Amino acid sequence: MLNYRHLYYFWVATKEGGIARAAERLDMAVQTVSTQIRELERALGHALFKPAGRSVELTAAGAAAVRLAEQIFQLGEQLPLAVREAAQSQGVRLSVGISDGLPKAAVRHILEPATETPGLHLVCVEDEFDDLLADLALHRLDVVLADRPAPANPNLKVYSHPVGDAALEWYAPAGLAAAADIGFPACLERMPLLLPTRHAAVRARIEDWFERRGLRPQVAGEFEDSALLAIFGESGMGAFPATEWSHDELTGHRALTLVGRCTEVVEHFYAISAERRVQHPLVQKVLAGRRTDVGNGLSA
Incomplete structure:
Protein backbone atom coordinates (compact mmCIF):
# COMPACT_ATOMS: atom_id res chain seq x y z
CA MET A 1 0.00 0.00 0.00
CA LEU A 2 1.19 3.52 -0.80
CA ASN A 3 2.29 5.47 2.26
CA TYR A 4 0.39 8.75 1.90
CA ARG A 5 2.48 10.47 4.57
CA HIS A 6 5.58 9.91 2.45
CA LEU A 7 3.67 11.15 -0.60
CA TYR A 8 2.63 14.25 1.35
CA TYR A 9 6.24 15.07 2.28
CA PHE A 10 7.20 14.71 -1.39
CA TRP A 11 4.30 16.96 -2.45
CA VAL A 12 5.25 19.63 0.09
CA ALA A 13 8.86 19.51 -1.12
CA THR A 14 7.71 20.20 -4.69
CA LYS A 15 5.42 23.03 -3.54
CA GLU A 16 8.10 24.65 -1.40
CA GLY A 17 10.87 24.27 -3.98
CA GLY A 18 13.15 21.92 -2.08
CA ILE A 19 13.55 19.49 0.80
CA ALA A 20 15.07 22.07 3.17
CA ARG A 21 12.11 24.44 2.75
CA ALA A 22 9.70 21.53 3.09
CA ALA A 23 11.36 20.52 6.35
CA GLU A 24 10.99 24.10 7.62
CA ARG A 25 7.28 24.18 6.71
CA LEU A 26 6.70 20.75 8.27
CA ASP A 27 8.78 21.64 11.34
CA MET A 28 10.88 18.51 10.83
CA ALA A 29 14.54 17.70 10.35
CA VAL A 30 15.81 17.85 6.79
CA GLN A 31 17.22 14.33 7.16
CA THR A 32 13.82 13.00 8.24
CA VAL A 33 12.02 14.47 5.24
CA SER A 34 14.74 13.28 2.89
CA THR A 35 14.55 9.75 4.32
CA GLN A 36 10.78 9.60 3.95
CA ILE A 37 10.98 10.72 0.30
CA ARG A 38 13.59 8.03 -0.37
CA GLU A 39 11.19 5.49 1.13
CA LEU A 40 8.53 6.72 -1.31
CA GLU A 41 10.97 6.34 -4.21
CA ARG A 42 11.76 2.77 -3.12
CA ALA A 43 8.04 1.95 -2.92
CA LEU A 44 7.40 3.37 -6.41
CA GLY A 45 10.56 1.89 -7.89
CA HIS A 46 11.74 5.15 -9.50
CA ALA A 47 13.71 8.23 -8.51
CA LEU A 48 11.50 11.30 -8.13
CA PHE A 49 14.27 13.91 -7.83
CA LYS A 50 17.60 14.34 -9.60
CA PRO A 51 20.53 16.69 -8.83
CA ALA A 52 20.49 20.08 -10.56
CA GLY A 53 23.53 22.08 -9.51
CA ARG A 54 23.22 22.77 -5.78
CA SER A 55 19.54 21.89 -5.73
CA VAL A 56 17.31 19.12 -7.12
CA GLU A 57 14.62 18.96 -9.80
CA LEU A 58 11.87 16.51 -10.67
CA THR A 59 12.52 13.52 -12.88
CA ALA A 60 9.89 12.53 -15.46
CA ALA A 61 8.55 10.03 -12.92
CA GLY A 62 8.52 12.75 -10.27
CA ALA A 63 6.55 15.11 -12.52
CA ALA A 64 3.94 12.40 -13.10
CA ALA A 65 3.77 11.68 -9.36
CA VAL A 66 3.31 15.32 -8.40
CA ARG A 67 0.40 15.78 -10.84
CA LEU A 68 -1.51 12.97 -9.18
CA ALA A 69 -0.43 14.04 -5.70
CA GLU A 70 -1.88 17.49 -6.43
CA GLN A 71 -5.27 15.93 -7.19
CA ILE A 72 -5.11 13.65 -4.14
CA PHE A 73 -4.37 16.43 -1.66
CA GLN A 74 -6.83 18.85 -3.27
CA LEU A 75 -9.50 16.22 -2.65
CA GLY A 76 -8.19 15.87 0.91
CA GLU A 77 -8.69 19.60 1.45
CA GLN A 78 -12.30 19.25 0.27
CA LEU A 79 -13.04 16.33 2.62
CA PRO A 80 -13.88 18.30 5.81
CA LEU A 81 -16.28 20.60 3.94
CA ALA A 82 -17.96 17.67 2.15
CA VAL A 83 -18.40 15.78 5.42
CA ARG A 84 -19.75 18.87 7.20
CA GLU A 85 -22.24 19.60 4.40
CA ALA A 86 -23.38 15.98 4.35
CA ALA A 87 -23.86 15.94 8.13
CA GLN A 88 -25.85 19.18 8.09
CA SER A 89 -27.96 18.36 5.05
CA GLN A 90 -31.31 16.67 5.55
CA GLY A 91 -31.71 15.90 1.85
CA VAL A 92 -29.90 14.01 -0.88
CA ARG A 93 -27.09 15.58 -2.90
CA LEU A 94 -26.66 14.97 -6.63
CA SER A 95 -23.61 16.41 -8.41
CA VAL A 96 -24.05 16.42 -12.18
CA GLY A 97 -21.45 17.27 -14.79
CA ILE A 98 -22.96 18.72 -17.97
CA SER A 99 -20.95 18.57 -21.17
CA ASP A 100 -20.63 22.09 -22.58
CA GLY A 101 -23.14 22.84 -25.31
CA LEU A 102 -25.64 20.21 -24.17
CA PRO A 103 -29.21 21.52 -24.71
CA LYS A 104 -30.56 22.81 -21.42
CA ALA A 105 -34.02 21.43 -22.16
CA ALA A 106 -32.46 17.98 -22.58
CA VAL A 107 -30.68 18.31 -19.23
CA ARG A 108 -33.91 19.30 -17.51
CA HIS A 109 -35.80 16.45 -19.17
CA ILE A 110 -33.20 13.77 -18.31
CA LEU A 111 -32.93 14.91 -14.67
CA GLU A 112 -36.67 15.28 -14.16
CA PRO A 113 -37.12 11.90 -12.38
CA ALA A 114 -34.48 12.91 -9.83
CA THR A 115 -35.75 16.47 -9.30
CA GLU A 116 -39.01 15.13 -7.85
CA THR A 117 -37.05 13.84 -4.82
CA PRO A 118 -37.93 15.68 -1.57
CA GLY A 119 -34.96 17.53 -0.04
CA LEU A 120 -32.87 17.31 -3.20
CA HIS A 121 -29.64 19.35 -3.29
CA LEU A 122 -28.76 19.49 -6.99
CA VAL A 123 -25.34 20.75 -8.11
CA CYS A 124 -24.81 21.18 -11.88
CA VAL A 125 -21.35 21.89 -13.28
CA GLU A 126 -20.80 22.67 -16.98
CA ASP A 127 -17.35 21.99 -18.43
CA GLU A 128 -15.38 20.34 -21.23
CA PHE A 129 -16.29 16.68 -21.77
CA ASP A 130 -12.81 15.29 -21.01
CA ASP A 131 -12.44 17.40 -17.85
CA LEU A 132 -15.81 16.16 -16.58
CA LEU A 133 -14.81 12.53 -17.14
CA ALA A 134 -11.65 13.12 -15.11
CA ASP A 135 -13.69 14.63 -12.26
CA LEU A 136 -16.12 11.71 -12.46
CA ALA A 137 -13.29 9.18 -12.21
CA LEU A 138 -12.05 11.04 -9.10
CA HIS A 139 -15.61 10.88 -7.66
CA ARG A 140 -16.02 14.65 -7.65
CA LEU A 141 -19.22 14.11 -9.65
CA ASP A 142 -21.99 11.52 -9.36
CA VAL A 143 -22.82 11.46 -13.06
CA VAL A 144 -21.95 13.20 -16.33
CA LEU A 145 -24.55 14.02 -19.01
CA ALA A 146 -23.29 14.21 -22.59
CA ASP A 147 -24.28 13.86 -26.24
CA ARG A 148 -21.84 10.98 -26.77
CA PRO A 149 -20.65 7.94 -24.83
CA ALA A 150 -17.31 8.02 -23.05
CA PRO A 151 -14.44 6.96 -25.34
CA ALA A 152 -12.78 3.61 -24.73
CA ASN A 153 -9.87 4.19 -22.34
CA PRO A 154 -8.35 1.41 -20.22
CA ASN A 155 -7.04 4.03 -17.76
CA LEU A 156 -10.45 5.64 -17.23
CA LYS A 157 -13.05 3.38 -15.60
CA VAL A 158 -16.35 5.01 -16.54
CA TYR A 159 -19.52 3.52 -18.00
CA SER A 160 -22.01 5.03 -20.48
CA HIS A 161 -25.77 4.55 -20.21
CA PRO A 162 -28.12 5.80 -22.98
CA VAL A 163 -30.85 7.97 -21.43
CA GLY A 164 -32.60 9.70 -24.31
CA PHE A 269 -27.89 11.55 -24.83
CA TYR A 270 -25.92 9.55 -22.27
CA ALA A 271 -25.49 9.42 -18.51
CA ILE A 272 -21.93 8.39 -17.66
CA SER A 273 -21.12 6.89 -14.27
CA ALA A 274 -17.99 5.72 -12.47
CA GLU A 275 -19.69 2.42 -11.68
CA ARG A 276 -20.99 -0.32 -13.94
CA ARG A 277 -23.76 -1.04 -11.43
CA VAL A 278 -24.90 2.42 -10.33
CA GLN A 279 -25.34 2.79 -6.55
CA HIS A 280 -26.44 6.42 -6.20
CA PRO A 281 -30.25 6.36 -5.73
CA LEU A 282 -30.86 9.53 -7.76
CA VAL A 283 -28.69 8.38 -10.67
CA GLN A 284 -30.70 5.15 -10.55
CA LYS A 285 -33.87 7.26 -10.91
CA VAL A 286 -32.41 9.04 -13.93
CA LEU A 287 -31.59 5.72 -15.60
CA ALA A 288 -34.96 4.21 -14.67
CA GLY A 289 -36.73 7.21 -16.23
CA ARG A 290 -35.44 6.53 -19.75
CA ARG A 291 -37.96 5.47 -22.42
CA THR A 292 -37.95 4.33 -26.01
CA ASP A 293 -40.56 6.47 -27.76
CA VAL A 294 -38.43 8.83 -29.92
CA GLY A 295 -41.57 10.24 -31.50
CA ASN A 296 -42.61 11.61 -28.11
CA GLY A 297 -39.14 12.92 -27.42
CA LEU A 298 -38.29 10.15 -24.97
CA SER A 299 -35.92 7.24 -25.28
CA ALA A 300 -33.67 4.66 -23.72
Missing part, protein backbone atom coordinates in the same frame (compact mmCIF):
# COMPACT_ATOMS: atom_id res chain seq x y z
CA ASP A 165 -33.06 10.29 -28.01
CA ALA A 166 -34.73 13.42 -29.33
CA ALA A 167 -35.48 14.32 -32.94
CA LEU A 168 -34.56 17.79 -34.18
CA GLU A 169 -36.98 20.55 -35.12
CA TRP A 170 -36.21 23.83 -36.90
CA TYR A 171 -37.31 27.19 -35.49
CA ALA A 172 -37.21 30.79 -36.67
CA PRO A 173 -38.74 34.19 -35.80
CA ALA A 174 -42.21 34.54 -37.34
CA GLY A 175 -41.11 37.17 -39.88
CA LEU A 176 -38.24 35.07 -41.15
CA ALA A 177 -40.38 31.93 -41.33
CA ALA A 178 -43.13 33.72 -43.24
CA ALA A 179 -40.68 34.87 -45.91
CA ALA A 180 -39.92 31.24 -46.82
CA ASP A 181 -43.23 29.76 -47.92
CA ILE A 182 -42.07 26.97 -50.21
CA GLY A 183 -42.35 24.15 -47.72
CA PHE A 184 -39.97 22.32 -45.44
CA PRO A 185 -37.09 21.50 -45.74
CA ALA A 186 -36.58 23.40 -49.04
CA CYS A 187 -37.34 26.66 -47.20
CA LEU A 188 -34.10 26.29 -45.24
CA GLU A 189 -32.21 27.33 -48.36
CA ARG A 190 -34.08 30.66 -48.27
CA MET A 191 -33.01 31.51 -44.71
CA PRO A 192 -29.70 32.16 -42.96
CA LEU A 193 -29.04 29.25 -40.62
CA LEU A 194 -27.46 29.01 -37.19
CA LEU A 195 -25.86 25.67 -36.35
CA PRO A 196 -24.12 23.99 -33.42
CA THR A 197 -20.36 23.85 -33.90
CA ARG A 198 -18.64 20.63 -34.93
CA HIS A 199 -17.90 20.19 -31.23
CA ALA A 200 -21.47 18.83 -30.96
CA ALA A 201 -21.99 15.21 -32.02
CA VAL A 202 -25.23 16.10 -33.81
CA ARG A 203 -23.53 18.54 -36.22
CA ALA A 204 -22.26 15.71 -38.46
CA ARG A 205 -25.78 14.23 -38.63
CA ILE A 206 -27.22 17.60 -39.65
CA GLU A 207 -24.67 18.00 -42.45
CA ASP A 208 -25.33 14.45 -43.64
CA TRP A 209 -29.06 15.26 -43.76
CA PHE A 210 -28.38 18.41 -45.78
CA GLU A 211 -26.41 16.34 -48.28
CA ARG A 212 -29.03 13.61 -48.56
CA ARG A 213 -31.74 16.22 -49.11
CA GLY A 214 -29.64 18.16 -51.62
CA LEU A 215 -29.76 21.33 -49.50
CA ARG A 216 -27.13 24.07 -49.74
CA PRO A 217 -27.40 25.94 -46.42
CA GLN A 218 -26.35 29.55 -45.85
CA VAL A 219 -24.62 29.27 -42.46
CA ALA A 220 -24.69 32.64 -40.69
CA GLY A 221 -23.38 31.51 -37.32
CA GLU A 222 -22.05 28.58 -35.30
CA PHE A 223 -22.42 28.23 -31.53
CA GLU A 224 -21.16 25.78 -28.92
CA ASP A 225 -23.80 26.81 -26.40
CA SER A 226 -27.36 25.85 -27.38
CA ALA A 227 -28.91 28.60 -25.24
CA LEU A 228 -26.76 31.25 -26.96
CA LEU A 229 -27.72 29.81 -30.34
CA ALA A 230 -31.42 30.20 -29.45
CA ILE A 231 -30.90 33.80 -28.27
CA PHE A 232 -29.32 34.80 -31.60
CA GLY A 233 -32.03 32.93 -33.47
CA GLU A 234 -34.69 34.78 -31.49
CA SER A 235 -33.01 38.07 -32.41
CA GLY A 236 -33.65 37.34 -36.10
CA MET A 237 -30.16 36.23 -37.16
CA GLY A 238 -31.38 32.93 -38.60
CA ALA A 239 -33.31 29.68 -38.32
CA PHE A 240 -31.80 27.01 -36.11
CA PRO A 241 -32.30 23.39 -34.97
CA ALA A 242 -33.27 22.32 -31.46
CA THR A 243 -34.47 19.11 -29.86
CA GLU A 244 -38.20 18.51 -29.67
CA TRP A 245 -37.89 18.77 -25.88
CA SER A 246 -37.35 22.52 -26.38
CA HIS A 247 -40.62 23.03 -28.28
CA ASP A 248 -42.72 24.56 -25.47
CA GLU A 249 -40.00 26.99 -24.41
CA LEU A 250 -39.17 28.13 -27.95
CA THR A 251 -42.74 28.58 -29.19
CA GLY A 252 -44.03 29.92 -25.88
CA HIS A 253 -41.47 31.92 -23.92
CA ARG A 254 -39.36 32.89 -26.95
CA ALA A 255 -42.33 33.23 -29.36
CA LEU A 256 -40.50 31.45 -32.18
CA THR A 257 -42.20 29.62 -35.05
CA LEU A 258 -41.79 25.93 -35.76
CA VAL A 259 -40.53 25.74 -39.35
CA GLY A 260 -40.51 21.96 -39.62
CA ARG A 261 -39.81 18.66 -37.88
CA CYS A 262 -36.75 16.66 -38.86
CA THR A 263 -37.32 13.14 -37.51
CA GLU A 264 -34.45 11.85 -39.67
CA VAL A 265 -31.89 13.58 -37.43
CA VAL A 266 -31.85 12.39 -33.82
CA GLU A 267 -29.69 13.67 -30.98
CA HIS A 268 -28.55 10.99 -28.53
Whole structure:
Protein backbone atom coordinates (compact mmCIF):
# COMPACT_ATOMS: atom_id res chain seq x y z
CA MET A 1 0.00 0.00 0.00
CA LEU A 2 1.19 3.52 -0.80
CA ASN A 3 2.29 5.47 2.26
CA TYR A 4 0.39 8.75 1.90
CA ARG A 5 2.48 10.47 4.57
CA HIS A 6 5.58 9.91 2.45
CA LEU A 7 3.67 11.15 -0.60
CA TYR A 8 2.63 14.25 1.35
CA TYR A 9 6.24 15.07 2.28
CA PHE A 10 7.20 14.71 -1.39
CA TRP A 11 4.30 16.96 -2.45
CA VAL A 12 5.25 19.63 0.09
CA ALA A 13 8.86 19.51 -1.12
CA THR A 14 7.71 20.20 -4.69
CA LYS A 15 5.42 23.03 -3.54
CA GLU A 16 8.10 24.65 -1.40
CA GLY A 17 10.87 24.27 -3.98
CA GLY A 18 13.15 21.92 -2.08
CA ILE A 19 13.55 19.49 0.80
CA ALA A 20 15.07 22.07 3.17
CA ARG A 21 12.11 24.44 2.75
CA ALA A 22 9.70 21.53 3.09
CA ALA A 23 11.36 20.52 6.35
CA GLU A 24 10.99 24.10 7.62
CA ARG A 25 7.28 24.18 6.71
CA LEU A 26 6.70 20.75 8.27
CA ASP A 27 8.78 21.64 11.34
CA MET A 28 10.88 18.51 10.83
CA ALA A 29 14.54 17.70 10.35
CA VAL A 30 15.81 17.85 6.79
CA GLN A 31 17.22 14.33 7.16
CA THR A 32 13.82 13.00 8.24
CA VAL A 33 12.02 14.47 5.24
CA SER A 34 14.74 13.28 2.89
CA THR A 35 14.55 9.75 4.32
CA GLN A 36 10.78 9.60 3.95
CA ILE A 37 10.98 10.72 0.30
CA ARG A 38 13.59 8.03 -0.37
CA GLU A 39 11.19 5.49 1.13
CA LEU A 40 8.53 6.72 -1.31
CA GLU A 41 10.97 6.34 -4.21
CA ARG A 42 11.76 2.77 -3.12
CA ALA A 43 8.04 1.95 -2.92
CA LEU A 44 7.40 3.37 -6.41
CA GLY A 45 10.56 1.89 -7.89
CA HIS A 46 11.74 5.15 -9.50
CA ALA A 47 13.71 8.23 -8.51
CA LEU A 48 11.50 11.30 -8.13
CA PHE A 49 14.27 13.91 -7.83
CA LYS A 50 17.60 14.34 -9.60
CA PRO A 51 20.53 16.69 -8.83
CA ALA A 52 20.49 20.08 -10.56
CA GLY A 53 23.53 22.08 -9.51
CA ARG A 54 23.22 22.77 -5.78
CA SER A 55 19.54 21.89 -5.73
CA VAL A 56 17.31 19.12 -7.12
CA GLU A 57 14.62 18.96 -9.80
CA LEU A 58 11.87 16.51 -10.67
CA THR A 59 12.52 13.52 -12.88
CA ALA A 60 9.89 12.53 -15.46
CA ALA A 61 8.55 10.03 -12.92
CA GLY A 62 8.52 12.75 -10.27
CA ALA A 63 6.55 15.11 -12.52
CA ALA A 64 3.94 12.40 -13.10
CA ALA A 65 3.77 11.68 -9.36
CA VAL A 66 3.31 15.32 -8.40
CA ARG A 67 0.40 15.78 -10.84
CA LEU A 68 -1.51 12.97 -9.18
CA ALA A 69 -0.43 14.04 -5.70
CA GLU A 70 -1.88 17.49 -6.43
CA GLN A 71 -5.27 15.93 -7.19
CA ILE A 72 -5.11 13.65 -4.14
CA PHE A 73 -4.37 16.43 -1.66
CA GLN A 74 -6.83 18.85 -3.27
CA LEU A 75 -9.50 16.22 -2.65
CA GLY A 76 -8.19 15.87 0.91
CA GLU A 77 -8.69 19.60 1.45
CA GLN A 78 -12.30 19.25 0.27
CA LEU A 79 -13.04 16.33 2.62
CA PRO A 80 -13.88 18.30 5.81
CA LEU A 81 -16.28 20.60 3.94
CA ALA A 82 -17.96 17.67 2.15
CA VAL A 83 -18.40 15.78 5.42
CA ARG A 84 -19.75 18.87 7.20
CA GLU A 85 -22.24 19.60 4.40
CA ALA A 86 -23.38 15.98 4.35
CA ALA A 87 -23.86 15.94 8.13
CA GLN A 88 -25.85 19.18 8.09
CA SER A 89 -27.96 18.36 5.05
CA GLN A 90 -31.31 16.67 5.55
CA GLY A 91 -31.71 15.90 1.85
CA VAL A 92 -29.90 14.01 -0.88
CA ARG A 93 -27.09 15.58 -2.90
CA LEU A 94 -26.66 14.97 -6.63
CA SER A 95 -23.61 16.41 -8.41
CA VAL A 96 -24.05 16.42 -12.18
CA GLY A 97 -21.45 17.27 -14.79
CA ILE A 98 -22.96 18.72 -17.97
CA SER A 99 -20.95 18.57 -21.17
CA ASP A 100 -20.63 22.09 -22.58
CA GLY A 101 -23.14 22.84 -25.31
CA LEU A 102 -25.64 20.21 -24.17
CA PRO A 103 -29.21 21.52 -24.71
CA LYS A 104 -30.56 22.81 -21.42
CA ALA A 105 -34.02 21.43 -22.16
CA ALA A 106 -32.46 17.98 -22.58
CA VAL A 107 -30.68 18.31 -19.23
CA ARG A 108 -33.91 19.30 -17.51
CA HIS A 109 -35.80 16.45 -19.17
CA ILE A 110 -33.20 13.77 -18.31
CA LEU A 111 -32.93 14.91 -14.67
CA GLU A 112 -36.67 15.28 -14.16
CA PRO A 113 -37.12 11.90 -12.38
CA ALA A 114 -34.48 12.91 -9.83
CA THR A 115 -35.75 16.47 -9.30
CA GLU A 116 -39.01 15.13 -7.85
CA THR A 117 -37.05 13.84 -4.82
CA PRO A 118 -37.93 15.68 -1.57
CA GLY A 119 -34.96 17.53 -0.04
CA LEU A 120 -32.87 17.31 -3.20
CA HIS A 121 -29.64 19.35 -3.29
CA LEU A 122 -28.76 19.49 -6.99
CA VAL A 123 -25.34 20.75 -8.11
CA CYS A 124 -24.81 21.18 -11.88
CA VAL A 125 -21.35 21.89 -13.28
CA GLU A 126 -20.80 22.67 -16.98
CA ASP A 127 -17.35 21.99 -18.43
CA GLU A 128 -15.38 20.34 -21.23
CA PHE A 129 -16.29 16.68 -21.77
CA ASP A 130 -12.81 15.29 -21.01
CA ASP A 131 -12.44 17.40 -17.85
CA LEU A 132 -15.81 16.16 -16.58
CA LEU A 133 -14.81 12.53 -17.14
CA ALA A 134 -11.65 13.12 -15.11
CA ASP A 135 -13.69 14.63 -12.26
CA LEU A 136 -16.12 11.71 -12.46
CA ALA A 137 -13.29 9.18 -12.21
CA LEU A 138 -12.05 11.04 -9.10
CA HIS A 139 -15.61 10.88 -7.66
CA ARG A 140 -16.02 14.65 -7.65
CA LEU A 141 -19.22 14.11 -9.65
CA ASP A 142 -21.99 11.52 -9.36
CA VAL A 143 -22.82 11.46 -13.06
CA VAL A 144 -21.95 13.20 -16.33
CA LEU A 145 -24.55 14.02 -19.01
CA ALA A 146 -23.29 14.21 -22.59
CA ASP A 147 -24.28 13.86 -26.24
CA ARG A 148 -21.84 10.98 -26.77
CA PRO A 149 -20.65 7.94 -24.83
CA ALA A 150 -17.31 8.02 -23.05
CA PRO A 151 -14.44 6.96 -25.34
CA ALA A 152 -12.78 3.61 -24.73
CA ASN A 153 -9.87 4.19 -22.34
CA PRO A 154 -8.35 1.41 -20.22
CA ASN A 155 -7.04 4.03 -17.76
CA LEU A 156 -10.45 5.64 -17.23
CA LYS A 157 -13.05 3.38 -15.60
CA VAL A 158 -16.35 5.01 -16.54
CA TYR A 159 -19.52 3.52 -18.00
CA SER A 160 -22.01 5.03 -20.48
CA HIS A 161 -25.77 4.55 -20.21
CA PRO A 162 -28.12 5.80 -22.98
CA VAL A 163 -30.85 7.97 -21.43
CA GLY A 164 -32.60 9.70 -24.31
CA ASP A 165 -33.06 10.29 -28.01
CA ALA A 166 -34.73 13.42 -29.33
CA ALA A 167 -35.48 14.32 -32.94
CA LEU A 168 -34.56 17.79 -34.18
CA GLU A 169 -36.98 20.55 -35.12
CA TRP A 170 -36.21 23.83 -36.90
CA TYR A 171 -37.31 27.19 -35.49
CA ALA A 172 -37.21 30.79 -36.67
CA PRO A 173 -38.74 34.19 -35.80
CA ALA A 174 -42.21 34.54 -37.34
CA GLY A 175 -41.11 37.17 -39.88
CA LEU A 176 -38.24 35.07 -41.15
CA ALA A 177 -40.38 31.93 -41.33
CA ALA A 178 -43.13 33.72 -43.24
CA ALA A 179 -40.68 34.87 -45.91
CA ALA A 180 -39.92 31.24 -46.82
CA ASP A 181 -43.23 29.76 -47.92
CA ILE A 182 -42.07 26.97 -50.21
CA GLY A 183 -42.35 24.15 -47.72
CA PHE A 184 -39.97 22.32 -45.44
CA PRO A 185 -37.09 21.50 -45.74
CA ALA A 186 -36.58 23.40 -49.04
CA CYS A 187 -37.34 26.66 -47.20
CA LEU A 188 -34.10 26.29 -45.24
CA GLU A 189 -32.21 27.33 -48.36
CA ARG A 190 -34.08 30.66 -48.27
CA MET A 191 -33.01 31.51 -44.71
CA PRO A 192 -29.70 32.16 -42.96
CA LEU A 193 -29.04 29.25 -40.62
CA LEU A 194 -27.46 29.01 -37.19
CA LEU A 195 -25.86 25.67 -36.35
CA PRO A 196 -24.12 23.99 -33.42
CA THR A 197 -20.36 23.85 -33.90
CA ARG A 198 -18.64 20.63 -34.93
CA HIS A 199 -17.90 20.19 -31.23
CA ALA A 200 -21.47 18.83 -30.96
CA ALA A 201 -21.99 15.21 -32.02
CA VAL A 202 -25.23 16.10 -33.81
CA ARG A 203 -23.53 18.54 -36.22
CA ALA A 204 -22.26 15.71 -38.46
CA ARG A 205 -25.78 14.23 -38.63
CA ILE A 206 -27.22 17.60 -39.65
CA GLU A 207 -24.67 18.00 -42.45
CA ASP A 208 -25.33 14.45 -43.64
CA TRP A 209 -29.06 15.26 -43.76
CA PHE A 210 -28.38 18.41 -45.78
CA GLU A 211 -26.41 16.34 -48.28
CA ARG A 212 -29.03 13.61 -48.56
CA ARG A 213 -31.74 16.22 -49.11
CA GLY A 214 -29.64 18.16 -51.62
CA LEU A 215 -29.76 21.33 -49.50
CA ARG A 216 -27.13 24.07 -49.74
CA PRO A 217 -27.40 25.94 -46.42
CA GLN A 218 -26.35 29.55 -45.85
CA VAL A 219 -24.62 29.27 -42.46
CA ALA A 220 -24.69 32.64 -40.69
CA GLY A 221 -23.38 31.51 -37.32
CA GLU A 222 -22.05 28.58 -35.30
CA PHE A 223 -22.42 28.23 -31.53
CA GLU A 224 -21.16 25.78 -28.92
CA ASP A 225 -23.80 26.81 -26.40
CA SER A 226 -27.36 25.85 -27.38
CA ALA A 227 -28.91 28.60 -25.24
CA LEU A 228 -26.76 31.25 -26.96
CA LEU A 229 -27.72 29.81 -30.34
CA ALA A 230 -31.42 30.20 -29.45
CA ILE A 231 -30.90 33.80 -28.27
CA PHE A 232 -29.32 34.80 -31.60
CA GLY A 233 -32.03 32.93 -33.47
CA GLU A 234 -34.69 34.78 -31.49
CA SER A 235 -33.01 38.07 -32.41
CA GLY A 236 -33.65 37.34 -36.10
CA MET A 237 -30.16 36.23 -37.16
CA GLY A 238 -31.38 32.93 -38.60
CA ALA A 239 -33.31 29.68 -38.32
CA PHE A 240 -31.80 27.01 -36.11
CA PRO A 241 -32.30 23.39 -34.97
CA ALA A 242 -33.27 22.32 -31.46
CA THR A 243 -34.47 19.11 -29.86
CA GLU A 244 -38.20 18.51 -29.67
CA TRP A 245 -37.89 18.77 -25.88
CA SER A 246 -37.35 22.52 -26.38
CA HIS A 247 -40.62 23.03 -28.28
CA ASP A 248 -42.72 24.56 -25.47
CA GLU A 249 -40.00 26.99 -24.41
CA LEU A 250 -39.17 28.13 -27.95
CA THR A 251 -42.74 28.58 -29.19
CA GLY A 252 -44.03 29.92 -25.88
CA HIS A 253 -41.47 31.92 -23.92
CA ARG A 254 -39.36 32.89 -26.95
CA ALA A 255 -42.33 33.23 -29.36
CA LEU A 256 -40.50 31.45 -32.18
CA THR A 257 -42.20 29.62 -35.05
CA LEU A 258 -41.79 25.93 -35.76
CA VAL A 259 -40.53 25.74 -39.35
CA GLY A 260 -40.51 21.96 -39.62
CA ARG A 261 -39.81 18.66 -37.88
CA CYS A 262 -36.75 16.66 -38.86
CA THR A 263 -37.32 13.14 -37.51
CA GLU A 264 -34.45 11.85 -39.67
CA VAL A 265 -31.89 13.58 -37.43
CA VAL A 266 -31.85 12.39 -33.82
CA GLU A 267 -29.69 13.67 -30.98
CA HIS A 268 -28.55 10.99 -28.53
CA PHE A 269 -27.89 11.55 -24.83
CA TYR A 270 -25.92 9.55 -22.27
CA ALA A 271 -25.49 9.42 -18.51
CA ILE A 272 -21.93 8.39 -17.66
CA SER A 273 -21.12 6.89 -14.27
CA ALA A 274 -17.99 5.72 -12.47
CA GLU A 275 -19.69 2.42 -11.68
CA ARG A 276 -20.99 -0.32 -13.94
CA ARG A 277 -23.76 -1.04 -11.43
CA VAL A 278 -24.90 2.42 -10.33
CA GLN A 279 -25.34 2.79 -6.55
CA HIS A 280 -26.44 6.42 -6.20
CA PRO A 281 -30.25 6.36 -5.73
CA LEU A 282 -30.86 9.53 -7.76
CA VAL A 283 -28.69 8.38 -10.67
CA GLN A 284 -30.70 5.15 -10.55
CA LYS A 285 -33.87 7.26 -10.91
CA VAL A 286 -32.41 9.04 -13.93
CA LEU A 287 -31.59 5.72 -15.60
CA ALA A 288 -34.96 4.21 -14.67
CA GLY A 289 -36.73 7.21 -16.23
CA ARG A 290 -35.44 6.53 -19.75
CA ARG A 291 -37.96 5.47 -22.42
CA THR A 292 -37.95 4.33 -26.01
CA ASP A 293 -40.56 6.47 -27.76
CA VAL A 294 -38.43 8.83 -29.92
CA GLY A 295 -41.57 10.24 -31.50
CA ASN A 296 -42.61 11.61 -28.11
CA GLY A 297 -39.14 12.92 -27.42
CA LEU A 298 -38.29 10.15 -24.97
CA SER A 299 -35.92 7.24 -25.28
CA ALA A 300 -33.67 4.66 -23.72
